[in-house]
Amino acid sequence: MSKEILLEVKNLSVDFGRGKKAFRAVDDVSFNIYKGETFGLVGESGSGKTTIGRAIVRINEASEGEIRFQGRKISGKLSRDEDRFVTERVQMIFQDPMASLNERAKVDYIVSEGLYNIKGFKSEKERKEKVEKALLDVGLLPEFASRFPHEFSGGQRQRIGIARTLVMEPELIIADEPISALDVSIRAQVLNILSLLKKTKSLTYLFVAHDLSVVRFITDRIAVIHKGKIVEMAESEELFKMPMHPYTKSLLSAIPLPDPIAESKKKLYVYDPNIHEYDLDPPKWVEIKPEHFVLANKKEVEMYKVAYAQGG
Ligand SMILES: Nc1ncnc2c1ncn2[C@@H]1O[C@H](COP(=O)(O)OP(=O)(O)OP(=O)(O)O)[C@@H](O)[C@H]1O
Ligand SMILES: [Mg+2]
Known part of the structure; x- marks a missing residue:
């Protein structure tokens, strides 16, 4: 594997609230993700994993530190062009597929939302084609585009969640506990889809989990986080061995x-x-x-x- 750094997180802290009530959810966290690897971020509930993911995709503001993608700063105040640069390259699959999809929108809209935001298509025909392709990529039928989320099972909903990131043709996908909320029987399916996509689309993953056993065989390196601080980081095999x-x-x-x-x-x-x-x-x-x-x-x-x- 080449050791080209794709994402750099440097001394990142994220605070919620202000003044005396301020709470530091992420505390001076640093790590790099190399192009092509699957990087695991593991820790118990409330340790700050989602907050880190959300800081990378700019939903949460970095209180301190900075984040770089391909050497370009993507945290702090960004211009419209810089903002688009990140949106086109970094996408996040959200934790709970039952809660993260807009119930009132059809799958067609849900999958297209990112494209609408960046005007990522030249014609309605092109948009529809992109949606179709994204659905096929995750093993869903193109016909599903005209349905609503409540018509789908948990595993299918998570695939819709994956399709809406794929449609953007990103380079880095932050997969926030993509299988934790799913039945054990369908977890493997979703993991297989993710690993197949990684190969066919040369993706890089930041894979968030609260359980080390989930990430053991799919990650190249793992960072362990506890109460907002990374306490250990190593290649996966090494971490399990030592x-x-x-x-x-x-x-x-x-x-x-x-x-x-x-x-x-x-x-x-x-x-x-x-x-x-x-x-x-x-x-x-x-x-x-x-x-x-x-x-x-x-x-x-x-x-x-x-x-x-x-x-x-
Ligand atoms: N918007 C917010 N406002 C205030 N506190 C928040 C906010 N988002 C997260 N927190 C707090 O920050 C801490 C880290 O939350 P985060 O969601 O990042 O944890 P997590 O590691 O993803 O946990 P889980 O495994 O349960 O998803 C928690 O104490 C949480 O309550
Ligand atoms: Mg979380």
Whole structure:
């Protein structure tokens, strides 16, 4: 894989509310996404994953830091042209397919909405063709364009959600927990569609999930986020083999084991952020091993280095 950086998130913070009531949902987050990779962002509910996605597509404002796409700044105040530059290249699939589609609009309109916003077609015929193609790409019949969202199942609705991003022919898709709300039986279908599309359309994904097991086999690298801060980042295989941060370990221990006896005897790992006196020895972002980063204080860095020396 080439290592061309497509998206750079640098020291991003996002605050909600003002003054004393301000709440920092995303706290000094930095990562790069390389062209062609699937980058996983994993953390529990409320950790700030959606907020990061929404900051990238400019629904949420960055309070601090900046975001770049192909080297061009896409956060902060943008001109109309710059705004269009991002919209054409970065699209987001929203978390809950039951809530994210406009119930009163037909599929034709829902899929076209982005095109209308950027006037991305020359004629009505061209628009219709684009919608048809996007529906076919996600395995839906073109006839579905004249129907309303309530006529579809959860899996089909999520495909409509994917079609509305595809119609824009983006380069980066932010897939915000695209399968969490779906029945287990149809999750694989949607994942297969996403992975096929990635190949045929040379896409790059930021894939958001709250469960590490979901992203294990589909991501190249993973960043683990806890309470608005990224605590660890590594290549997926490496993260599963050599998790360092206690929060990553707690997420890994929460994955059910296939063997019921082993599962019933398993010790759950609970993350206590106070264990290493962060007040006295504050944590920093450290590259423990090439491409393996962890948020750790001095004491922890020493510990991790020993673990590494022993483990591989
Ligand atoms: N518009 C908003 N106004 C105020 N607070 C918000 C807003 N959006 C998000 N938050 C808060 O920011 C924090 C992060 O929310 P976010 O939706 O990014 O979490 P998440 O990691 O996507 O969680 P989930 O897995 O449940 O989707 C939460 O505490 C949430 O309540
Ligand atoms: Mg979310």
